[in-house]
Amino acid sequence: MASANRCSYTFEEYKESAEWLLAHTDKRPELVIICGSGLGTLAEQLEDKTSFKYQDIPHFPLSTVPGHEGRLVFGKLSGKQCVCMQGRFHFYEGYPMSKVTFPIRVFHLIGVKTLIVTNAAGGINRSFNVGDIMLIKDHLNIAGLSGQNPLCGQNDERFGVRFPCMSDAYDKQLLSLALEIAKEMNYSSFIHQGVYCMLAGPTYETIAECCMLNTLGADAVGMSTIPEVIVARHCGLRVFGLSLITNKVVMDYGTHEKANHEEVLQTCKLRAKDLQAFITKLVSKVD
Numbered sequence: 001m002a003s004a005n006r007c008s009y010t011f012e013e014y015k016e017s018a019e020w021l022l023a024h025t026d027k028r029p030e031l032v033i034i035c036g037s038g039l040g041t042l043a044e045q046l047e048d049k050t051s052f053k054y055q056d057i058p059h060f061p062l063s064t065v066p067g068h069e070g071r072l073v074f075g076k077l078s079g080k081q082c083v084c085m086q087g088r089f090h091f092y093e094g095y096p097m098s099k100v101t102f103p104i105r106v107f108h109l110i111g112v113k114t115l116i117v118t119n120a121a122g123g124i125n126r127s128f129n130v131g132d133i134m135l136i137k138d139h140l141n142i143a144g145l146s147g148q149n150p151l152c153g154q155n156d157e158r159f160g161v162r163f164p165c166m167s168d169a170y171d172k173q174l175l176s177l178a179l180e181i182a183k184e185m186n187y188s189s190f191i192h193q194g195v196y197c198m199l200a201g202p203t204y205e206t207i208a209e210c211c212m213l214n215t216l217g218a219d220a221v222g223m224s225t226i227p228e229v230i231v232a233r234h235c236g237l238r239v240f241g242l243s244l245i246t247n248k249v250v251m252d253y254g255t256h257e258k259a260n261h262e263e264v265l266q267t268c269k270l271r272a273k274d275l276q277a278f279i280t281k282l283v284s285k286v287d
């Protein structure tokens with residue numbers, strides 16, 4: 001377990017993992033899709049699939065959360081070679097940020113150029129409904145602001161610069177493409193843009209915390225995504241992100257509603273097909 005929680009990897013370790021994948025499949029994906037909680041069925045859309053369990057890939061962490069399968073699935077979506085992470089790693093699982101983000105650098109080394117990242121999130125913006133989709137235009141990195149940034153520690157210039165810019169984290173072209181697609185598919189009534197905020201978890205937020213996040217400008221809150229986005233931008237991947245609003249966060253002391261993971265997974269099931277159709281269309285138009 002000591003090695004499981006190491007705070008950094010060597011370049012050679014990322015390379016070993018990448019070389020293992022390249023040796024075990026002749027598929028060369030240009031795009032990676034990270035499936036959020038309960039959103040793993042996205043990977044079932046791929047054609048001509050080849051999958052690997054995380055436990056078989058050198059240095060890969062293991063998924064421990066219900067709704068996260070723990071498999072990498074290679075295959076074609078809309079005619080494009082993709083790889084899906086069916087299950088991601090979260091900081092609250094006890095993994096250091098280096099482990100949470102380990103796969104991203106491996107994808108970079110196997111030639112992936114674009115990251116599509118999805119998550120389940122609580123809706124803070126009062127105009128959002130359960131089942132809505134929020135396209136991420138920016139983020140609030142609360143874990144990072146409190147010292148848990150995945151790029152802390154020695155910088156490896158082979159991946160990227162010491163001080164990467166984050167004001168352009170979410171690709172504007174992909175965002176406007178997604179908005180066009182939402183119109184075309186008649187999804188506009190339940191698709192919004194907004195700011196995603198990550199807390200470390202695993203506790204859901206208190207009422208006071210939700211009110212604070214609302215004041216800070218967050219539209220949705222979750223426990224993932226931002227570390228992956230930071231590491232992806234550091235090594236030059238283009239990023240598109242979306243949140244499925246699985247519940248409305250509680251901001252009122254008069255309510256008996258409580259956030260729970262079962263509701264999160266249930267909402268994912270209800271919206272899975274629309275989300276898959278949306279991402280499939282988006283992938284078809286990504287150049």
Ligand SMILES: O=P(O)(O)O[C@@H]1C[C@H](O)[C@@H](CO)O1
Nearest residue numbers: 036037119120223224261264
């Ligand atoms: O992996 P994501 O961010 O989709 O998962 C969310 C955050 C927690 O892991 C879990 C809480 O219900 O869902």
